[in-house]
Amino acid sequence: MTLRRRVLVLAGLIGVLGAVPWIWVDDGHLVNGGDTNFPLDPTAFFGERFFAWISDWNTGVDSSALFANIPYHGVQAVFHGLGLSLANVERLSFAFWLIAVGLSMYFLASVLDRGVPRLWLRLSAVLVYSANTYLFNTWENAKVANLGLYVGLPLFVGLLMLALERRIRLRLLAALVVPAGVLCAGVGLNPAYAAALGLALGILAVFSFARLGDRGHVARVAVVFSGAYALANMFWAVPMAMYLAGFGGVPSIAQLNATNWIDGLSRHTSILNVSRLIGSWEWFEVDRGKPYVPYAASYLDNPAFIVFSFALPVLAWAALTVRPVRLQSWYAAALGALGIFFAGGSHPPFGGAYVWLMNHVPGFDLFRSPWYIFSPFIALAYAILLPTTLARAWALLRPRLRQTFPRRYAAVAAAVGVTLAGAYLVYVYPLVRGEVHDRGEAAASTLELRFPPYVFAAGEWLRQRPDSGRIMLLPRARTENLDWEYGGIFPVINLFAEGPVVHQAYESISPTPTDRLTTRVYERLYAGSPSTPYLLGLMNIRYLNIRHDAPPQTETGYVVRNLGRKVRRFARLERRFGKWEFLRVDPRLRLPQVYAANRLSSLGVVERWRPAPSTWRRTAVVSEGGRLPPGAPSQGELARTTPRLRFERVNSTRFRVRVRGAKGPYVLVFGQTFDPEWKLYRAPASSGERTLPGLGSLGAWRQPPLAEDGHFRVNGYANGWLVKSTGDYDLLIEYRPQRFFVAGLGISTIALTAALGFLLLAGAKLLPRPAGAYARLPLPAPLRDVRRAPPGQKAGS
Structure with missing residues (x-):
């Protein structure tokens, strides 16, 4: 493939993938709520990701385990810094990661197909990997850890294959792994996803160690790759490790009482479903006769869709019948089989073995959401295997087409390809049309919504009033459910990163002292206790935010009717924005930060004493x-x-x-x-x-x-x-944990700077060499014995 054609292909691929999010997000809308948490001020939100403590969530919470999302939110901050609207920022952010998925798979397909480059086979792998039913849930909430794993799998497998085949030098491998590791750092948000990535790459190393002759080379590649990846991810790995060490390690399933959680996620993950990349619990959820996911009916009830759902696994596994079976196919088969076994979780027939592993193998407790963690193995396996089957099928079909349509062969061949691709796109229509963001009536909220203007007006007003005081939300609710269809556990005001917000946090297994105190304050507030202003002052509450946009079935009306007069004894209305009111609590009773x-006193004495x-x-x-x-x-x-x-x-x-x-x-x-x-x-x-003397924001005392x-x-x-x-x-x-992040960030920054500098200065001299074992195709029998003739000697003599 010429350089010009390669550039055109990549440009076309980027253009097609990048255009899809413009279908997903309508003008004036945002995909938000649920687990999405798209920030309404991406720049400010990104800035807060660099600190180990988040002061905006209730009375503050450790965030040492969240540094891995810095690259993800960095993409949003870059687009927001260009002055784009929030809708375009979100579209471009989606486009960035969708393009990253597609290019990552195209890169791996190119590595596997360098012997005889066939563009349509590469694109078939990209299509299957970039658009499949597993990704519906990933894109529904833009799950950062899922995307990090999904982008990283083909990218790192391709780089390892190049190095193992000696098509790139180890120096270039290290220089490429560092920026790739930063790009895919989102896997660190959930150590299970990082472990799954390591497992997939470890399987490749084992296959290479067994099949390639130079095992010392395999070991050197593994060491260089692991070292470069570790250096790239020190900025989140160091604070994460210290956090887990201080936390006492990862709690077991028994400690978390999470066995029911795994059983719930594995209720529908039979081998038949998992092999078709269908297994998300949401698809099967029905409330009062209404589906939680509207499009799921197409895949569960429509005969055409059910039949088509078997096409991908059947065609993919058929690659093992194409002789000789190449090493890449054996690797993909092992990866796919392992994915099917693990993604099933506790569902029969292998569920008992999975539960045993969780209870007896140290560290296996990480994999508490098996379907979401291991299904990418299946998707990657299918993307690797499918082109082999298609190439064999085309080799059998092409002579007949040439014979039947001698003059229109090219047009007929193109029509066949377009028809198959079109049928597959129809099959994954929820992803193409953005219906993955639509929820049914049973969900009580949607993910694509229009934010009322008063929400942004309130956010701007708070931005102009920097203060250490907190905002308490009324009515109390463990999850946000507002009448303009926003729903989730993340309060809307927190999306602005403007001011600490106190609310009734989502119920946890072991409530914290802050949770218990917050519950007590709400109870006293609702009871109209005279001690309420003291308790509000104790928590440094500056404003009570009464939201009148909560649905009628909640307690908003009760708050307004029964607490209005009582609250106004110690709080006065300061501003009203549409359906939101901000009442300022008596500042004389608000304790400074x-x-x-x-x-010294006790809480009970304060409630009676009221000093x-x-x-x-x-x-x-x-x-x-x-x-x-x-x-x-x-x-x-x-x-x-x-x-x-x-x-x-x-x-x-x-x-x-x-x-x-x-x-x-x-x-x-x-x-x-x-x-x-x-x-x-x-x-x-x-x-x-x-003023007080300035101190470096990231320095250590x-x-x-x-x-x-x-x-x-x-x-x-x-x-x-x-x-x-x-x-x-x-x-x-x-x-103190901020120091761990600073140390890790320094290491990652040095590694990234060195890698990018090396690529700019010396990368052009270290381009990939000719294809090796993974991409080598078997030669026809008459050509097997052909060898290069010695200098001065004619071939065949």
Whole structure:
């Protein structure tokens, strides 16, 4: 294939794949809700991904396990930075990853087919891999981990094959793996997907080790590949590893009581369904006679679709009948068989073996969603095997077509190809037409929706009012369900990344202290308790956001009718945006995010006592169940006066506190969720009263932390330290896991810079060499003994 034709083919492939999302997303709409969580301010949202603590979710939460989504949100931020509308940002983001899937598979098909390049076979592999029924759920919510695995599988398999066949040098392999690893870093959001990627590549290494002669070369390739991939992903792997270590490792299935979860996901994953890439539980869900996924009826009830669903697996597995069976086919067959076995989960006949593996094999607990994790193995296997069957079928059919249509052979051949491709596109019509984002009436919400203008007006208003205070949502609900069809566990305001939002979090197996306190505050608020403003102040609530766009069956009407007068005793209406009201809570009772306390109390006493504002703002609630937590002081240990404090937020993981006039011990209260990794340091005293000295946003503080033994939970959720230093000084509050991210990011940045520099400077000299074992086609019998003649000797002599 000439360079010009290759460029035209790639341009056409990019154009076709890139145009599909414009069908998915209508003008003025966004695909959002559910698990999608498309940010309404992608630039600000992307900036927050660089920190190990998210302060916008309730009272703050660790995000060390989320760094892997930086590349995904980086794509959105780039398009948003160009000044494009949110709809176009989302379309281009979808297009980017859809193109990445297609080009990744085209690359692997090219690696496998370099011996006799046939464009239509490559495109058939791309079509099957880029559009199949497994991807319906992936694109429904734009699942980052799924996309990372799905892009990475053919990309890394192709690179490994090139290196194993000595078609590229190891230096070039390392330089290519690093940027590819960053691109596919989304697999790190779920370690199970990263493990699945490693499993697929490990199988390829085992096959190569068994079939290729130079096993030392296979080992060298494996070492270079693993090292380059590890360096590329240090920015998320290091904080993830430290997070899991601090968490005590990955909980077992028994600890999470997740056996029912696996059984639920595996209810319909029979071998017959899984081999046809049909097994998502949503397809079979019916509520009050209405399907959860409207298009599923086509695949479960329509005879034509049912028959067609068997075509892909039958044609793919038929490749094993084409002799001789090439190494790539054996690898694909092993990958597909393993995918069918694992994707079935706990469903018979192999379900018992899968459950045994989960209960007895260390680390197998990761694979708690088997259908979603292992079905990409099946899709890749089919994409590799199908071209072999099609090539054999075409070899048998072509002579008859030439004989029957001698003058119109090319037109007839093209018509056959277009007809088959068109029939397949009809089969996957929900993906082509964007119906994967449509939910039935049973779902109570849709994913493609139009955001009301008042939502953006409220977001802009909040952006202009930076403040450490939080926003509490009313009515309370564990999931968002608004009358303009937005639904999900992610509050709409959080999509702006503007201000911390307190809400009734989705019910977890083990509620946190913040969850329990939030429930208590809601209960007191609904009961009209006089202690409500104190509890709101305890959680640093600045606004009550009453949303009148909740459906009628929720408690919105109750909140408005029964709490209106009571709430307005301590909160006044500040702004109204359409169906949203923002009531400002009495600022006199709102405790600052950082303050000094010299009075200790318990939550029950506060509810009965209701102290004066001046006393309240020096109070720390430390008693839990009538007992002081470990490390907490007694009232007699504290000074009679508190120092003057002033704090500055450097970022969500670092706060600088100026302390002036400390005359004795006091409790420093920091209003973020208690975590032992929040550390307190003493910094050199700074001069000047207007601003605090600037600190690097990503720097690490080298001094040992203070008050390690005196760090305890206060106010039901926050951090408290017993500080005994007197005089004037500065303190630094830092979330230590940020250091792990900084270290990993530094390694990944150096590796990526070096790899890109190498590719720019030396990559052209290291182009792939001729095809090797994986792509070598068998020669006809008369040509098998042909050898290159020695210099000076005629061939055949």
